[in-house]
Amino acid sequence: MKFTPMSYKYLTLFSVCILMGSTVLAQNRKNKKEDKQQQEAAAPYMVDTFINPIPTQRALFTTKVYNVIDQIDKRDGKIDEYVKFRDDASSETATQALIRDASRLVMIVENMNADHASKIRYHRMVEASLKRLNQLPWSEMKARDFTEHIAAIRNMIIADHEKSLTAYVTQNPNLVTLEYIENFDDVAAKTKLYEQLAAKYPEKLVHKLPSIIKEPYADHIVTAAAKVMPGTILTYAQSNSQLSGLVRRNSDPLVKNIVQIADKSRNTLKVLPFLGAIHRGEKTIAEIDKIANDDVQYLQALVDLVVADEQMGRRDLEREINIRTAKYVREINALHDASDAVRFKSIQGFRDIDYYVMIIGGQDEIYTSSFTRGPFALMIGKMGEKSGDQLLGELHHYHFRTFIRLTAGFSRLSNFLGTMKEEEKTRLMKMFVNNLEEGDVDDLTDAVDVADAYGSIKDSTLIQFLKDEIRSNYERVKFGKQPERHRSIWSSRLYF
Structure with a gap:
């Protein structure tokens, strides 16, 4: 073949194109590689595969994580990458969190831009955290809780790696964060979290004191x-x-x-209910010690705290009231065959408010005759012209639902309501059934009191009134913030 100048021109152009194409392809490959590297560097936690194989020297630690996941998987009896938890929807949510998302924690650690020792440390954190999650009372948990816990483990490890754990706990001061914070060595983050949670959950944190003393x-x-x-x-x-x-x-x-x-103090537990008064300078330790061994004076001093609506040391106040009043109730129960003059001699001389509190404190042990002829009869007698509404107001309605339950159960509710004006009765019985949804989720004491009293009431007019109020309350709260609590409280099965 004979090449002309034009042929050389085209050959040159062709060669240039080939060379340019090769260069472009090479550049594209380089760009893609750089893009991948940049992507992995920017968000290694988002990559859905291992960037590099797990080195042999770390395989032992990742295997331990997978073993814990297998233990979680086996809770329902078999290892099948499925966690059976209540219904099908809950099981799917639990499986996603406890099997799939938990397994990805290994990948997240391995893909981190961290040294060998740090990755081992994080794998150990994952292992310890999953063990902790497996030990929690699952019967008290919901499927979405597993999602929240796994997300917290993931986010806390990432935050620790990025030196931002303090910022994370500042934005997430909750009990889930608390569950796993001890896996980390960040003192500043722990301090911040405990400071934030101390005022909100002191009952939970106080039990951690021995380990963080x-x-x-x-x-x-x-x-x-x-x-x-x-x-x-x-x-x-x-x-x-x-x-x-x-x-x-x-x-x-x-x-x-x-x-x-x-x-x-010589009587520390007896003095403790008066901590608020002592702290405010209203009482001294010596003053309380002086009356602590006088049953009458001490009980009346406790009742005075109820009248003052003392909130500090409330549990200790309730404890002492129950102890002191139970003593009197047992004594009058034991004398059930004696005359009333003998039987109730020990509780003469108390105030009407004292008898009321005595009834509340002794509710679990008091006999019918002890109630009707003892504290209740003496309370009504001491009230004189005072109405039941005034009595309850003086005591800030102290356990008034319990009191109504007891009076209904011992067939004395009409006697108590008889001391009130009609509008006072209506207001009291509205209060009796209203707002039962308030309070702790698991505390159904007031609701049980209402249900028990409802079953003891014989007055048909009052029963109808309560039915109407209960229906009204059910309609008011059925779409509220705590629907499960509301349903358990206002369920018509309790009342109709």
């Missing part, structure tokens, strides 16, 4: 717990353990008052 955030928990469970702080102050030193080093004035009770 040397940490600075332990003091925040003691301070917060003193306000709602001073009895526990008193026990710690009196102990011979390191917990005593933890409490005694605290500078909070209320905690210091608890320590003073521990050191100066």
Whole structure:
């Protein structure tokens, strides 16, 4: 073949095109590789495959994670990558979280831009966290809780790797975060979390004190717990353990008052209900000690705290009321064959409000005759011109649903309501059945009181009134914020 200048021109152009094409292809491959590297560097947690194979020296630690996942999988009896949990929808949610999402935690750690030692540390965190999740009371959990827990484990590990765990706990100060925070060595993050949760969940955090006793955030928990469970702080102050030193080093004035009770009182548990009055300077430890062994004076002092609507140390107040009133109830029960003059001699001289509180405190043990001829009859007699509405108001309606249940059960409700004007009766019985949905999710005490009283009431007019109020309340709350609690409380099966 004879090549002309034009042939060379075209050959040259062709060669240039080939070379340019090769260059473009090479550049495209390079760009794709760089894009992939940039993507992996920017979001290694989003990659849905292992960027690199798991090295042999880390395989042991990833295997331990998978073993825990297998243990979770086996809870329903077999390993089949399916977690059976209540209904089908809940099982699918649980499976997604506990099998698929949990397995991805290994991938997330492996794809991190971290050194070998750090990845081992994170695999251990995942293993410990999944073990903790497997030990939680699943009977009290919902399927979506598993999703929340796995997400927390994932996000906390990522936050720790990115040196932002403190920021994470600041934005997520909840009990799920608390479950896993001890897997991390970030003191600043722990301090922030415990400070935020101390005031909100002191009852839960106070039980962690033995394991965090040397940490600075332990003091925040003691301070917060003193306000709602001073009895526990008193026990710690009196102990011979390191917990005593933890409490005694605290500078909070209320905690210091608890320590003073521990050191100066001869009757610490009897004095504790008066912590609020002592803290405010209204009473002294010596004054309470002086009356602590006088049954009448002490019980009346407790009732005065109810009248004052004392909230500090409320559990301790309730405990002491139950102990002191039960003593009287047992005594009059034991004398059931004696004359009323003998039988009820020990409870003469009390005030009407004292008898009311005596009825509440002794509710679990009081006999019918003890109730009707003893505290109740004496209370009505002492009331004189005072109405039941005034009596309840003086006591801030202290356990008034329980009182109505008892009076209905012992066929004395009409006697009590008879001391009131018609509008007072109506207002009281509305209060009796209204707003039962308020309070803790698991606390159905008031609802049970209403249901029990409803079953004991014989007045047809009153029964119809209560039915109408219950229906009205059911309609009001059935689409509220706590539908499960509302259904359990206002279910018509309880009342109709």
